[in-house]
Amino acid sequence: MGLCFIADLHLSPARRDIERRLADFLRGARDCKTESLFILGDLFDFWIGDDAADFLGHGPALDALRKTSDSGVRLFVMRGNRDFLLGEGFCRRSGAQLLDDPALVTVDGRRTVLCHGDSLCADDAAHQEFRRRTGDAEWRKKFLARGMEERLALAQEARRQSAAGHHGKPAAALDVNAAAVEETFRRSEAEWMIHGHTHRPATHRHTVDGRQCTRFVLGDWFGGESVLRLGARSHLVA
C-alpha cells in the first residue's frame, strides 16, 4: 500500500538499462499493491508524439505501465520539459491519467502541490524561452505534423543545444528560484511540494508567510532507482 513519487527517468533508446530498472520497480509496485504512483515529468528523455512510441522502442515501457495500471495501481503522469508532448494516445496505452502542472492533491490529508519543477527555475532564461515557444498550440500542431525521422532529428538537435547552453552556466542558475518556490506555496496554499527536474534529491524546509512548508525534490534514475515513498492515501483536489 502507499504512494510512490518518481521523476526524471529519462527513458531513451540509448538507455535500455533504465527501462529494465523501471520494469523491476513497477513489478514491486504491483506486488506491494501501491495505491498510487505519481510520475512527475521527464519519464522520457524526449517524446516526439504518441504515434512515435514504437518507432523509439518504448513499447515495453508502455506495456509495463499498462500492466501496473491494470493491476489496480492508480497511475498519474505529469509532462516534463522533455516529454511535454505526451498526450491522450499515451494515456490510452499506459492507463495513466495526465496531471496538469501544477497539480493539487492531498497526501494523508495534507495539501500538496505537485509540479515537474522547471517552472521554478526562473533564473534559467534560455529554458523559460523554450517553455514559452513549445507551450504554443500552433507550434505543437506543426511539429506533430512532421514525419517521425524529422521530429527525431529536431528533438536531438534541441537536446544538443540545451546541453551546450548548460555548459559553463553557474549551478545556481539551473536550480530553483527561492521566490518562485515561495510563490508556488503561497498560490497553492499547500503545506508540501513535490517536484523533480533539478536532479538534486533532498528535503527542504521553508517558512512562507509564517507557515512551515516542506519541499521534497526527487532524484533522477541514471545511477539507480530513486523513489519517494510518502503517505498512504491520496486524493486529487479539483
Ligand SMILES: [Mn+2]
Ligand atoms: Mn526536467
